[in-house]
Amino acid sequence: MASERRGLLIILSSPSGAGKSTLARRLRAWDDRIVFSVSATTRPPRPGEEDGVDYHFLTESAFKKEVAAGGMLEHAHVFGNFYGSPKPPVRAAIEQGHDVLFDIDWQGAQQIRNSELGLHTLSIFLLPPSIAELKRRLESRGQDSAETIARRMQKSWDEISHWDGYDFVLVNADLDETEARLKSIVTAARLRRSQQPGLTEHVRRLQAEFEDGGTP
Numbered sequence: 001m002a003s004e005r006r007g008l009l010i011i012l013s014s015p016s017g018a019g020k021s022t023l024a025r026r027l028r029a030w031d032d033r034i035v036f037s038v039s040a041t042t043r044p045p046r047p048g049e050e051d052g053v054d055y056h057f058l059t060e061s062a063f064k065k066e067v068a069a070g071g072m073l074e075h076a077h078v079f080g081n082f083y084g085s086p087k088p089p090v091r092a093a094i095e096q097g098h099d100v101l102f103d104i105d106w107q108g109a110q111q112i113r114n115s116e117l118g119l120h121t122l123s124i125f126l127l128p129p130s131i132a133e134l135k136r137r138l139e140s141r142g143q144d145s146a147e148t149i150a151r152r153m154q155k156s157w158d159e160i161s162h163w164d165g166y167d168f169v170l171v172n173a174d175l176d177e178t179e180a181r182l183k184s185i186v187t188a189a190r191l192r193r194s195q196q197p198g199l200t201e202h203v204r205r206l207q208a209e210f211e212d213g214g215t216p
């Protein structure tokens with residue numbers, strides 16, 4: 001089939017610490033057609049985070065300027081900081097036939113589903129196996145202060161309460177199993193009829209072959 005498919009916008013959301021970034025890394029390592037949308041944020045970098053790789057770290061005024069100029073596909077205020085997905089890299093990746101992966105909260109997911117780009121979205125919500133395990137994961141990550149962890153735990157239900165708006169919901173208990181399920185979901189989404197624009201042509205060719213007596 002000759003025609004190029006249009007890329008998918010793959011959205012991962014979850015309460016903080018449930019495993020989005022970990023699984024996003026695994027998805028990207030699996031298939032280089034998946035391009036990660038590097039978000040902009042006003043939160044300070046964590047140790048080891050690189051500007052332009054993990055996030056684009058912006059001042060609040062630079063962030064607001066970007067939003068005012070229409071440069072964000074979506075944006076939200078999360079845990080006291082601004083976060084947003086810059087539009088130009090998403091457009092460029094889609095034009096090159098890539099899928100774009102977003103690690104964003106429910107507000108951003110909602111905005112992307114309703115965005116003017118009119119692209120196909122695939123949204124997946126990750127649930128933690130328990131609230132106690134969520135806290136353990138945030139603590140074991142070892143990158144946030146006790147105060148930050150407490151704030152994120154306090155907001156965890158707010159995020160979880162939006163689970164119902166997603167195409168798929170996975171309980172991220174065993175990491176390898178969740179990874180395998182995610183890959184299956186992406187594979188299946190790429191096989192949707194709407195994602196295979198050459199299908200109609202292919203069926204027409206089969207019909208022509210059939211009518212030309214190509215059957216035994």
Ligand SMILES: Nc1ncnc2c1ncn2[C@@H]1O[C@H](COP(=O)(O)OP(=O)(O)OP(=O)(O)O)[C@@H](O)[C@H]1O
Nearest residue numbers: 016017018019020021022137140141172173174175
């Ligand atoms: N299935 C799992 N089992 C055990 N530990 C996990 C699992 N998934 C992720 N983790 C660990 O939990 C911690 C938090 O994961 P991660 O940073 O990916 O969460 P996140 O959802 O991206 O968080 P945030 O929203 O704050 O960015 C990490 O230390 C990660 O290694």
Ligand SMILES: Nc1nc2c(ncn2[C@@H]2O[C@H](COP(=O)(O)O)[C@@H](O)[C@H]2O)c(=O)[nH]1
Nearest residue numbers: 039040075076078083084085103104105108
């Ligand atoms: N709406 C958006 N949410 C985003 C974006 N980038 C990240 N996030 C979400 O923020 C929290 C906290 O992230 P952290 O890196 O500070 O732990 C998490 O839920 C992310 O999914 C974005 O561009 N838009």
